[in-house]
Amino acid sequence: MFVNFFRSGLSRRRFLSSAATLSGIGVLGATLPRKVFAQDQVVRVGFLAPLTGPVAAWGKPGLDGCMIWAEWINEAGGIDIGGEKHRVEFIPYDDEYDPAKARAGATKLIREDGVKFIMMLGGDPWPGVQPVAERTGMLFSTLLPSDLSPDTTTLIAPAEVHPIYNVTGVEWLAETRPDLKTAVICAQDDALGLPSVATYLAAFEAAGIEMLEAPILFDPATTDFAPVVTRMLARNPQIVCLDTCYADYVHPICEQLFQQGYEGQILSCTADFYEQIIEKTSKEFMEGFVFQFPDFDDPELNADFINFQEPNRFYEEYAQRFPGQWGAVSWEYASIMDLWKAAVEKAGSAEPDAVLAAMTEGGTAPHAFGEARWWGRDLFGIDNALVGNWPVIAIEDGKARIKAFRSIPDWYDKHGELLKKHMAAYNQLWDQRS
Amino acid sequence: MIDLIAQTGLNALYAAAYLSLVAVGLVLIFGVMGIVNFAHGELFMLGAYVVVALYAGGQVPYLAVVAIGLAFVGVVGLLMEWTMFRPLRDNPLGGLVASIGFLMILQALVSMGFGVRMAHVPPFTQDVIAFSDRVRLPVQRLIVIGAAVVLLGALWLFLKRTRFGWALRASAQDREAAALQGISINQTARIAMFIGAALAGVAGALTAPLISVNPHMGHSVIVAAFIVIIVGGVGSLEGAVIAAVAYAFIHTIVTTFWDGVIADIVGLSLMLLVLIVKPTGLFGTADRA
Numbered sequence: 001m002f003v004n005f006f007r008s009g010l011s012r013r014r015f016l017s018s019a020a021t022l023s024g025i026g027v028l029g030a031t032l033p034r035k036v037f038a039q040d041q042v043v044r045v046g047f048l049a050p051l052t053g054p055v056a057a058w059g060k061p062g063l064d065g066c067m068i069w070a071e072w073i074n075e076a077g078g079i080d081i082g083g084e085k086h087r088v089e090f091i092p093y094d095d096e097y098d099p100a101k102a103r104a105g106a107t108k109l110i111r112e113d114g115v116k117f118i119m120m121l122g123g124d125p126w127p128g129v130q131p132v133a134e135r136t137g138m139l140f141s142t143l144l145p146s147d148l149s150p151d152t153t154t155l156i157a158p159a160e161v162h163p164i165y166n167v168t169g170v171e172w173l174a175e176t177r178p179d180l181k182t183a184v185i186c187a188q189d190d191a192l193g194l195p196s197v198a199t200y201l202a203a204f205e206a207a208g209i210e211m212l213e214a215p216i217l218f219d220p221a222t223t224d225f226a227p228v229v230t231r232m233l234a235r236n237p238q239i240v241c242l243d244t245c246y247a248d249y250v251h252p253i254c255e256q257l258f259q260q261g262y263e264g265q266i267l268s269c270t271a272d273f274y275e276q277i278i279e280k281t282s283k284e285f286m287e288g289f290v291f292q293f294p295d296f297d298d299p300e301l302n303a304d305f306i307n308f309q310e311p312n313r314f315y316e317e318y319a320q321r322f323p324g325q326w327g328a329v330s331w332e333y334a335s336i337m338d339l340w341k342a343a344v345e346k347a348g349s350a351e352p353d354a355v356l357a358a359m360t361e362g363g364t365a366p367h368a369f370g371e372a373r374w375w376g377r378d379l380f381g382i383d384n385a386l387v388g389n390w391p392v393i394a395i396e397d398g399k400a401r402i403k404a405f406r407s408i409p410d411w412y413d414k415h416g417e418l419l420k421k422h423m424a425a426y427n428q429l430w431d432q433r434s
Numbered sequence: 435m436i437d438l439i440a441q442t443g444l445n446a447l448y449a450a451a452y453l454s455l456v457a458v459g460l461v462l463i464f465g466v467m468g469i470v471n472f473a474h475g476e477l478f479m480l481g482a483y484v485v486v487a488l489y490a491g492g493q494v495p496y497l498a499v500v501a502i503g504l505a506f507v508g509v510v511g512l513l514m515e516w517t518m519f520r521p522l523r524d525n526p527l528g529g530l531v532a533s534i535g536f537l538m539i540l541q542a543l544v545s546m547g548f549g550v551r552m553a554h555v556p557p558f559t560q561d562v563i564a565f566s567d568r569v570r571l572p573v574q575r576l577i578v579i580g581a582a583v584v585l586l587g588a589l590w591l592f593l594k595r596t597r598f599g600w601a602l603r604a605s606a607q608d609r610e611a612a613a614l615q616g617i618s619i620n621q622t623a624r625i626a627m628f629i630g631a632a633l634a635g636v637a638g639a640l641t642a643p644l645i646s647v648n649p650h651m652g653h654s655v656i657v658a659a660f661i662v663i664i665v666g667g668v669g670s671l672e673g674a675v676i677a678a679v680a681y682a683f684i685h686t687i688v689t690t691f692w693d694g695v696i697a698d699i700v701g702l703s704l705m706l707l708v709l710i711v712k713p714t715g716l717f718g719t720a721d722r723a
Contacts, residue, residue, distance in 0.1 A: 052550040053650055060550065189695050218694030221654035223645045226445040226575075227689035227697075233568065234438045234690075248552050248646035255644070259562055259572040260441070276554040325551070
């Protein structure tokens with residue numbers, strides 16, 4: 001058409017028809033969603049976590065949250081990398097909380113899918129993945145900073161410093177309920193349970209709360225918790241601490257506490273699906289239950305220092321798509337993605353080393369619950385854990401409510417030696433772990 | 435201290451009740467068919483998911499759902515016998531491998547249907563019989579204990595007082611001799627499989643409101659059941675019941691007074707001790723060991 005246009009000269013009719021065609025193309029281009037153009041390029045992120053099995057409650061809800069996050073980001077045009085917009089795509093891999101499967105998954109995600117970043121739950125699967133991380137230099141994140149060590153500089157714990165934040169719940173409880181002076185604790189005997197036990201022991205000691213007996217450890221395959229609860233209640237404790245028990249344990253333990261007549265304070269790291277616990281016990285029984293993970297419809301999360309995009313809307317969207325599935329990790333992986341996105345855009349590259357450098361520049365970074373600093377050399381041998389404030393939650397009239405934000409570094413500055421002592425006693429310092 | 439001992443006894447009774455149901459079913463299947471059914475834990479899980487589907491999800495009365503769970507899982511057992519164990523009757527290893535494959539299929543089907551996360555089962559009742567402040571027996575647990583006594587008593591009567599029961603015992607003692615006496619091996623296999631599966635299913639249905647219901651819940655139950663039948667004597671129903679009671683009491687007492695992890699070690703040590711001292715198990719016979 002354009003050849004003919006110039007060859008035959010410009011008539012009024014030809015000019016008008018050609019101008020109409022060109023403007024039509026222009027209008028069509030302008031009316032198409034901009035994201036179509038932005039999505040020509042894709043940056044892939046691996047999601048390597050338990051999506052089935054007993055630990056799936058700390059993997060699958062996080063993937064669901066990430067899907068919402070990706071949808072929002074892609075609708076807004078994607079991620080800006082060096083001036084070009086990229087669509088984000090998550091590639092999930094179910095590691096079933098198994099080191100061998102996690103290793104196979106990490107290899108597949110890197111070699112076949114070409115991901116630029118891999119998020120993990122961490123814990124037992126991490127030793128399987130560690131050699132892959134060291135060999136490839138891939139950037140990994142974990143929710144469990146106990147995975148950190150100086151051997152793997154590309155592993156970061158940017159969302160939560162499990163189990164260190166548990167100190168905030170004990171500290172808050174000791175201040176608001178100074179009458180509570182005795183406690184017992186139970187935990188599953190695994191990579192999640194033991195460092196958490198050490199942390200609670202340090203926090204209780206710092207708060208002047210006496211442990212009535214040594215922590216009661218149970219096999220992760222336990223199904224009947226009546227003997228464990230009977231043992232705990234035999235000492236008439238004022239506080240029963242459920243450590244970092246999985247939801248599969250927290251629910252039956254609470255039910256047993258209820259049925260065996262316990263009326264004291266309960267403290268736990270998580271209370272996933274607490275509405276179901278209330279249904280199994282009673283609203284009165286669960287009143288004042290203290291834990292560490294908020295519902296994101298909490299008005300306190302609208303404060304200026306919160307670095308999470310529209311937490312209330314995120315919760316609403318999540319609840320609509322996955323009714324009754326909101327849990328401790330529903331927001332965490334998405335918050336890691338916020339941090340990663342900011343670092344990618346700052347670095348102008350999605351390559352792991354550039355992103356890590358941008359993320360840790362200046363020693364601080366925006367955490368979901370406020371500005372935080374990269375920390376952890378004392379406990380993990382490397383400053384790859386992002387630590388700042390953490391919320392304390394209590395159940396009031398059947399609903400989880402944020403009662404306070406407490407500073408983890410402030411607690412550590414005062415009681416760090418206690419934490420190190422108890423971590424060492426449970427062989428949980430980085431140089432004690434094999 | 436008295437309260438603690440009494441509460442521990444009640445806890446152990448409950449554990450013995452549901453473990454007996456599972457272990458007796460497993461023994462019955464092995465005794466009559468000579469097959470180690472590794473999918474038995476998943477039959478327990480299926481019973482629990484019947485409760486999830488009909489009681490938690492469908493508002494059907496709980497006790498009716500328990501009866502449905504018994505029948506449904508019994509029918510699944512019949513299907514297993516017909517499709518897997520009968521064609522592999524002369525190949526015990528084949529039956530074992532097939533049961534392992536079937537357990538994976540069941541786990542996958544339940545995961546697809548109900549999700550991988552723990553399923554919520556509301557309490558059937560929150561009533562508790564309080565003997566004192568620290569000695570309490572929830573009615574839900576009492577129902578499990580009572581149901582186990584009734585069902586195992588009925589099974590004992592069935593085996594001792596009915597022609598079908600005699601046929602089952604005869605097949606368990608010597609399958610070829612029983613066949614020569616005109617006993618249908620196919621029929622006894624069907625009956626054994628139905629009863630064995632139904633007992634596992636009803637145990638799962640009864641305990642569903644008290645434990646975490648998830649697609650992988652059968653694993654821990656089957657481990658305990660294998661310890662019980664090895665200690666009791668593979669093929670001995672009486673041995674399974676007595677060993678289940680002994681194991682439940684020892685495990686519960688050790689958990690309460692020492693540690694849950696040590697309790698598992700004690701349970702496995704008990705099994706090893708029996709294997710060393712009396713390889714046939716406490717009540718087993720040499721031809722089944």
